[in-house]
Amino acid sequence: MDKLSDFTIRVATPQDASAVTTVLKASYSVLMPAKYDPAILEAVLPVTTQANPKLLQSGTYYVAETASHQIVGCGGWTHERPGNGEVESGLGHIRHFATHPDWIGRSVGRSIYEACERAARAAGVKAFECFSSLNAEGFYAALGFEMIRRVEVRMGNGQMLPSILLRRYI
Numbered sequence: 038m039d040k041l042s043d044f045t046i047r048v049a050t051p052q053d054a055s056a057v058t059t060v061l062k063a064s065y066s067v068l069m070p071a072k073y074d075p076a077i078l079e080a081v082l083p084v085t086t087q088a089n090p091k092l093l094q095s096g097t098y099y100v101a102e103t104a105s106h107q108i109v110g111c112g113g114w115t116h117e118r119p120g121n122g123e124v125e126s127g128l129g130h131i132r133h134f135a136t137h138p139d140w141i142g143r144s145v146g147r148s149i150y151e152a153c154e155r156a157a158r159a160a161g162v163k164a165f166e167c168f169s170s171l172n173a174e175g176f177y178a179a180l181g182f183e184m185i186r187r188v189e190v191r192m193g194n195g196q197m198l199p200s201i202l203l204r205r206y207i
């Protein structure tokens with residue numbers, strides 16, 4: 038476990054579902070309106086703010102937790118590409134990152150990403166891809182990701198979400 042000054046990073050478990058959903062709701066509903074139309078968010082947020090059970094049991098999804106056991110951030114990676122489950126040797130996929138609005142800019146996201154990178158390297162991953170929200174492009178750029186192209190990501194309910202496909206060699 039990474040010990041930082043005011044939060045620690047640990048592997049998430051299915052028991053974290055409601056705390057992770059709380060962070061996703063707080064983060065996406067407060068931060069995403071800066072870049073997306075209200076109509077798009079009304080359609081996608083009910084889907085994207087639910088903790089993903091498969092990620093919670095993957096062993097490669099992480100939470101940032103305070104000393105008082107409050108979950109303030111989440112994110113992870115998988116071998117499977119989100120959407121179609123495709124697996125390509127040496128390629129990992131960044132999944133479902135969020136930091137609670139009260140905690141942004143305090144290295145929560147970077148710390149979770151570093152845990153992802155360490156674990157992925159150990160598992161033979163050579164590059165990460167990420168479907169980034171328009172909000173998070175600057176965050177992923179700070180982590181060393183480069184834009185491949187703009188994309189429209191089809192969400193579970195069919196709604197298309199303007200996003201950016203990014204890649205970083207690790």
Ligand SMILES: CC(C)(COP(=O)(O)OP(=O)(O)OC[C@H]1O[C@@H](n2cnc3c(N)ncnc32)[C@H](O)[C@@H]1OP(=O)(O)O)[C@@H](O)C(=O)NCCC(=O)NCCS
Pocket residue numbers: 064065068069110133134135136137140141142143144145146147148168169170172173174175176177179180
């Ligand atoms: C994107 C997000 C996870 C970043 O989390 P965070 O905990 O605030 O990020 P950190 O504090 O670890 O920042 C890491 C680096 O990214 C930079 N960064 C973070 N957000 C940024 C932004 N919006 N624009 C430019 N740079 C940004 C920081 O300056 C920092 O740089 P440094 O380490 O070189 O000083 C958070 O803003 C969020 O939850 N956004 C809304 C949900 C979202 O879009 N999630 C991604 C879905 S793909």
